[in-house]
Amino acid sequence: MKPVRALSLVLGALLLTWVAQAAVGYWQVGRLEPVLNEDTNLTEPPVPSGLAHTGARVFAAEGCLECHSLSVRGPAGSADLTRGWGPRRTVPRDYLFREPAMVGFSRIGSDLSNIGARIPETEKLMQHLYDPRLLKKSSTCPPHPWLFTKLPAGPKPEPGALKVSTDGWHQLIPSYQAKALVAYLQSLNANYALPEAPLK
Amino acid sequence: MNRDHLPQGSTAALVLILGSLVWSLLGAGLQLLATTQLLVPLLDRLIAAPWFGYGRLVPASQFLLSYGWLGSGLLGVLLILAPRFSGIAFRYGRLLFGGALLWHLSIFGGLTQILLEGPSGLVGLPQPHFVSILLILSFLVLGTGLTRGLGRTWKSGPLLPRLYLLLGLLSFPLGLGTAELLLRGTSAPGSVQIITQLLWHSFHQHLWLAPLGLVLIFQLLPTLTGRAVSSLNLGLLAWVATCLLGGWLGTVRASDGPIPSWMQSTGVIAAMLMGVVALGNGLLIQNLTEGRWEEARRNVALRFIAVGAWSYASAYLLLAFLALPWFRPVFAFTVGWTAFFEVFNFLFLGCVLAGSIYALLPVSRDFGWPSSSALTWHFWCTTLGSVTTASCLLLAGSFQGLALNDPGVPISTLASYLRPFLFVVIFSQAAWLVGQIAFSAVLFASLLKLFPAAAPMAVFRNPPVVRPASVGHLHG
Numbered sequence: 001m002k003p004v005r006a007l008s009l010v011l012g013a014l015l016l017t018w019v020a021q022a023a024v025g026y027w028q029v030g031r032l033e034p035v036l037n038e039d040t041n042l043t044e045p046p047v048p049s050g051l052a053h054t055g056a057r058v059f060a061a062e063g064c065l066e067c068h069s070l071s072v073r074g075p076a077g078s079a080d081l082t083r084g085w086g087p088r089r090t091v092p093r094d095y096l097f098r099e100p101a102m103v104g105f106s107r108i109g110s111d112l113s114n115i116g117a118r119i120p121e122t123e124k125l126m127q128h129l130y131d132p133r134l135l136k137k138s139s140t141c142p143p144h145p146w147l148f149t150k151l152p153a154g155p156k157p158e159p160g161a162l163k164v165s166t167d168g169w170h171q172l173i174p175s176y177q178a179k180a181l182v183a184y185l186q187s188l189n190a191n192y193a194l195p196e197a198p199l200k
Numbered sequence: 201m202n203r204d205h206l207p208q209g210s211t212a213a214l215v216l217i218l219g220s221l222v223w224s225l226l227g228a229g230l231q232l233l234a235t236t237q238l239l240v241p242l243l244d245r246l247i248a249a250p251w252f253g254y255g256r257l258v259p260a261s262q263f264l265l266s267y268g269w270l271g272s273g274l275l276g277v278l279l280i281l282a283p284r285f286s287g288i289a290f291r292y293g294r295l296l297f298g299g300a301l302l303w304h305l306s307i308f309g310g311l312t313q314i315l316l317e318g319p320s321g322l323v324g325l326p327q328p329h330f331v332s333i334l335l336i337l338s339f340l341v342l343g344t345g346l347t348r349g350l351g352r353t354w355k356s357g358p359l360l361p362r363l364y365l366l367l368g369l370l371s372f373p374l375g376l377g378t379a380e381l382l383l384r385g386t387s388a389p390g391s392v393q394i395i396t397q398l399l400w401h402s403f404h405q406h407l408w409l410a411p412l413g414l415v416l417i418f419q420l421l422p423t424l425t426g427r428a429v430s431s432l433n434l435g436l437l438a439w440v441a442t443c444l445l446g447g448w449l450g451t452v453r454a455s456d457g458p459i460p461s462w463m464q465s466t467g468v469i470a471a472m473l474m475g476v477v478a479l480g481n482g483l484l485i486q487n488l489t490e491g492r493w494e495e496a497r498r499n500v501a502l503r504f505i506a507v508g509a510w511s512y513a514s515a516y517l518l519l520a521f522l523a524l525p526w527f528r529p530v531f532a533f534t535v536g537w538t539a540f541f542e543v544f545n546f547l548f549l550g551c552v553l554a555g556s557i558y559a560l561l562p563v564s565r566d567f568g569w570p571s572s573s574a575l576t577w578h579f580w581c582t583t584l585g586s587v588t589t590a591s592c593l594l595l596a597g598s599f600q601g602l603a604l605n606d607p608g609v610p611i612s613t614l615a616s617y618l619r620p621f622l623f624v625v626i627f628s629q630a631a632w633l634v635g636q637i638a639f640s641a642v643l644f645a646s647l648l649k650l651f652p653a654a655a656p657m658a659v660f661r662n663p664p665v666v667r668p669a670s671v672g673h674l675h676g
Contacts, residue, residue: 001359001363001436006363009440010366010367010370010443011370013444014371014374014375014407016444017402017447017448018378018447021395021398021448022395022399025392025395025396025460025463026392028460029391029392029395029459030388030389030391030392032389056321057321060318060319060321061318062253062255062318063253063254063255063259063318063319064255065255066259067254067255071457071458077456077528077529078456078529078532078605079605079607082607083607092391092458092459092460093391094458095391095394096390096391098390099390099393100320100321100322100383100390100393101393103323103397103454103457105453105533106533106534107533107534107600107614108614108615109611109614110611138613140241142244142245142253142255143244143245144250145248146248146249
């Protein structure tokens with residue numbers, strides 16, 4: 001085989017792979033548009049807030065993906081729907097406004113595609129971030145105390161202070177990152193139907 | 201060719217190889233720490249710092265092992281091999297040296313950023329944007345050096361290593377460059393970003409690292425055994441198949457995931473076919489190594505490369521197994537996939553890299569290996585450690601997958617299914633680390649000539665004098 005032929009074969013194969021996946025993929029799923037819900041006049045999937053967008057970066061930076069996935073599968077060959085991790089399987093359109101788009105390939109913990117609907121309360125999510133064992137004794141999820149500031153307790157608790165018992169002299173104030181992360185988790189709500197994925 | 205003609209290129213190779221050893225120790229250390237955290241979650245509570253979290257240790261160790269250890273090491277040994285391919289010395293040695301330093305600088309930058317600021321969350325791209333740019337720049341410098349004379353002397357040596365080298369050298373800058381552009385340079389829709397991540401993951405594993413490993417297998421195995429590749433046509437077929445199928449293998453992990461279904465099916469078919477390709481290459485390896493096990497027992501370079509070559513076939517057969525429709529749902533999202541990466545990175549690429557260093561570094565730096573017992577420790581600790589880790593993770597993955605697919609099993613108990621296996625994995629990962637420490641110690645001692653060399657080439661017990669890695673052949 002001559003070097004020029006080998007070179008063109010390699011370049012051709014690499015180009016073919018790229019075109020077939022990235023370009024055809026763009027043509028097929030990159031041009032998808034959100035669906036307008038005529039009852040609420042909002043798009044589905046909804047556009048996340050700026051805070052939730054920042055929260056996605058915090059989610060990535062804290063390495064949550066090493067234990068949690070963001071993709072519900074099924075119904076065939078998977079118990080995700082039976083476990084109540086989502087009302088339907090996740091499809092490419094769900095990721096339209098996600099930046100960065102994260103899937104996650106590990107499940108030491110549960111899938112979080114629909115965590116915003118499963119646990120909507122801000123306080124609960126904040127407590128889980130501070131120390132997951134406050135809510136569930138057997139949790140193996142690591143705590144994230146660095147997302148909170150410990151301040152001396154005043155006569156009244158600061159607005160947004162966590163309702164957890166500390167040593168009595170301190171209160172825990174969520175940082176901007178904690179608020180952003182919680183906003184992101186709350187934005188993970190798949191309780192809407194899409195043409196290609198109706199609710200079960 | 202006289203070694204003295206290549207002082208600067210040789211220095212760049214040495215810098216890459218020594219750096220790769222340092223990154224391997226650090227990466228394996230972080231990996232061990234992460235596994236320990238998974239087994240004992242209390243550790244997270246003792247040291248409450250973001251950089252110590254499991255979510256940062258895992259991507260940091262993966263980055264170090266992939267780009268730092270395997271990337272640097274493979275480039276380093278190829279810098280020694282390339283001038284012997286072509287018979288043409290490097291002209292701009294200082295530039296190569298600068299490229300090698302830049303490569304390590306970017307690894308250091310990536311490590312500190314992942315630990316301190318956190319990973320990016322993208323598959324195969326945990327490092328920040330600027331680190332990728334530095335990696336591409338340094339790779340362009342090193343890759344240009346590696347291609348020097350490749351075309352002019354195309355017909356003067358074995359063809360398969362050259363073909364795989366061409367594939368490996370082109371796929372890294374093309375893959376990483378375009379992935380960075382689509383993922384962080386433009387605002388591609390999230391649905392396309394997922395496909396792009398999987399595509400880069402395939403390029404990185406199967407079109408960059410694997411071909412570089414195959415260059416060394418098909419160059420050094422014939423040299424060390426004194427046999428030629430039995431069927432060039434079969435080798436060419438396997439090479440063409442690798443070029444065409446390698447880029448699709450990442451989509452296997454996303455089967456039933458949020459990518460178009462035809463991509464999932466193509467990925468699964470590609471994985472099956474790659475199993476056949478690996479069997480084809482396995483036939484060539486079988487013919488090269490058949491009846492040479494006694495020699496491999498004495499010659500540590502041959503031994504490592506032979507184990508690495510067989511692990512290449514095993515890794516792709518394991519991938520085909522994981523892609524089978526009956527097992528895919530069981531192993532999805534489990535540590536069973538980590539078992540595949542263990543075989544791929546540690547047994548295939550790691551063993552080929554170690555064997556190549558044993559064979560080539562003495563040729564380049566004119567020294568011998570001083571202690572045969574340390575080399576024995578290196579071989580057994582690393583190979584047994586990796587085999588045990590992979591087996592445990594595969595078993596653990598099957599339990600984890602069965603538990604995940606049973607809605608009656610609470611998710612909070614999932615970690616308890618992994619614990620017995622993780623306990624063994626910690627010891628086997630520690631064994632690998634011990635082996636690598638032994639290797640590093642011997643290598644540094646040899647380079648500094650702290651001990652008298654027992655033999656010019658690595659040997660095991662009762663060493664007969666072995667010619668230093670058939671240097672004449674390598675000089676091409």
